[in-house]
Amino acid sequence: EPEVTQTPSHQVTQMGQEVILRCVPISNHLYFYWYRQILGQKVEFLVSFYNNEISEKSEIFDDQFSVERPDGSNFTLKIRSTKLEDSAMYFCASITDRGVGELFFGEGSRLTVL
Amino acid sequence: DQQVKQNSPSLSVQEGRISILNCDYTNSMFDYFLWYKKYPAEGPTFLISISSIKDKNEDGRFTVFLNKSAKHLSLHIVPSQPGDSAVYFCAASETSGTYKYIFGTGTRLKVLA
Numbered sequence: 429e430p431e432v433t434q435t436p437s438h439q440v441t442q443m444g445q446e447v448i449l450r451c452v453p454i455s456n457h458l459y460f461y462w463y464r465q466i467l468g469q470k471v472e473f474l475v476s477f478y479n480n481e482i483s484e485k486s487e488i489f490d491d492q493f494s495v496e497r498p499d500g501s502n503f504t505l506k507i508r509s510t511k512l513e514d515s516a517m518y519f520c521a522s523i524t525d526r527g528v529g530e531l532f533f534g535e536g537s538r539l540t541v542l
Numbered sequence: 543d544q545q546v547k548q549n550s551p552s553l554s555v556q557e558g559r560i561s562i563l564n565c566d567y568t569n570s571m572f573d574y575f576l577w578y579k580k581y582p583a584e585g586p587t588f589l590i591s592i593s594s595i596k597d598k599n600e601d602g603r604f605t606v607f608l609n610k611s612a613k614h615l616s617l618h619i620v621p622s623q624p625g626d627s628a629v630y631f632c633a634a635s636e637t638s639g640t641y642k643y644i645f646g647t648g649t650r651l652k653v654l655a
Contacts, residue, residue, distance in 0.1 A: 432585075459641065470648060471586065471631060476641040483641040519585050530576065531633075531643055533585035 432534035451520030565632035
């Protein structure tokens, strides 16, 4: 069964450092997402991506965040200068068509900022 | 602005009984709804969905009911099993507009053996 894969599963970093989280979406999917979940809280939308550009982003997704799909396969989330409050599980997701159907999630990348 | 709300943070049910998880939304433009199940340290996994043209969708032990006038949906699990113990999230999207799925705050279901 096709799946969304994410690396790393866990990353520990110092405040102020740059972090890149990687995702390989399901191959025939067209829309890609990053969500995050701070421990015990809801799953929050960060950004959606289609046709090599951001479709929509939330208030959380400020100038410190960026996404790209450099090689048509990997979909990355970069945090330029991490803050303590960026500590969370980050989930990548993909779907064949926007807004309709099941959003497939990866297992998540746990980011711990010290 | 909490567009999707799950007002019960937790629910305990005896094995074999019905579990009912509730979800309310405020955005009348939402027309597609999903339920996800999540175990700790794993990604959400899809359970069942419903389009706003329906008021009920059933898949095995899982049934989702949609009341558009009340902006309310519920997930029924019958019979509940210990393996159903997890956090359940409802999510909503606007198929003709935004690209994002909005998730509720989750309800932790514990099925007691």
